[in-house]
Amino acid sequence: MTSIIQIIQSYAGMLLGALGKTLLLTLLSLVFAMIIGMIFALMNVGKNRVFNLIGTVYVDAVRGVPLIVLAYFIYFGVPAGMKLLIPEFRMSALQAGTIALAMNCGAYMAEIIRAGIESVDKGQMEASRSLGLSYGKSMRLVVLPQAIRTMIPSIINQFIITLKDTSILSVIGFPELTNMGKTIMGNTFKSLETWAVVGIMYMIVIITLSKIAKRIERRVNRAR
């Protein structure tokens, strides 16, 4: 117990800083994942066969590769290849981490958004089109606002998964919370205490987010 307090006392600043990095990485990845998810979801629900194929290939490819392999590929593999074309090409761990997480989360997000869109009755699109509204306008004004309601619980769930997945990026040396745990353990050799502290920090953040998420979900459901 005393050693836990010791670790917190000596490393509080660094741990909180690392937690901040974790949250930054999560947030950046989620923003890009939403954009990627929306683009591929719209490709998948449309009638264009080529877009359908692109959407399916992307989702299958990314979901078929473990995140850690994707991270290695982007952090080590892509720069190695790019150096042949542009000698001064470099990528920071944050950039590579964001790309890997956004690609990964984007694929799942695409499936969530696609399922949300498909959960809206087909008659809604037909009614909107019959009034003369274009496909895009109908999607934006009629279908998506209804789809979002069913999507929200899954999106929040995906947010939490992504937050936890940032720990995998400790392998490419990004100084997020898990990586900080490794450093502290290396310095103190107190693995039980270190990982307990790190685990509890994740838990507090995630439980807080889940509670906020539940509240948002309730409010959305109440507003019809």
Next chain:
Amino acid sequence: MQDRKVMIHVENLKKSFGKLEVLKDMSIDISEGEVVVLLGPSGSGKSTFLRCLNQLEQASAGTIVIDDSVITDKNTDINKVRENIGMVFQHFNLFPHKTVLENIMLAPVELKKMTKEEARSKGMQLLQRVGMETKAEAYPSQLSGGQKQRVAIARALAMNPNVMLFDEPTSALDPEMVGEVLQVMKELAADGMTMIVVTHEIGFAREVADRIVFMDGGYIVEQGTPEEIISHPKEARTIDFLNKVL
């Protein structure tokens, strides 16, 4: 009827879903202001025919001309044509996330036909016409089926269409609500709207239709005035169908 303008011209229309041929060869002319009721057993192609008229289903072959626009031509802007064709669905398809008035205002405002204020006053006027003005701020989930359908009719009318298509507008309603929707449709017919109605309401067909078209198996079997079709049908299939529904 002869000297009136032809509003809808359909020539050799065919429609298949995969291997299933639903419309085999349909040709029909419908004049401005005419009320045509499509009768026929389920699966006869009535709804598909209606949905081809505003290209919710793409015709496999044939020509459709509505109000001088060749809508089967790929170069025709189908969105523009649809502004001119109102459609009422069996399951209403009101937008549940918008109020009654917002449902009506959406298309005219988005398509820049009217300003918000114009759309609002036009919307209220239409709601008055269908007897729903007190529910302008309600959401669809708070309405009965008959009320929903009357709002759906008002929504379709908001774009000032020249043609109204009704796809079994009373089939999903409780019996006591059928009357209020048919009443609105009767008034619309009396105002001279060109209407094509798929329905099983023989009473409505007899009273309001200028012409009844009986369809079966993707063809028009016979057509004529309500008197001719309902009281003196000639074809065996028509007689058979009427015996079942009357």
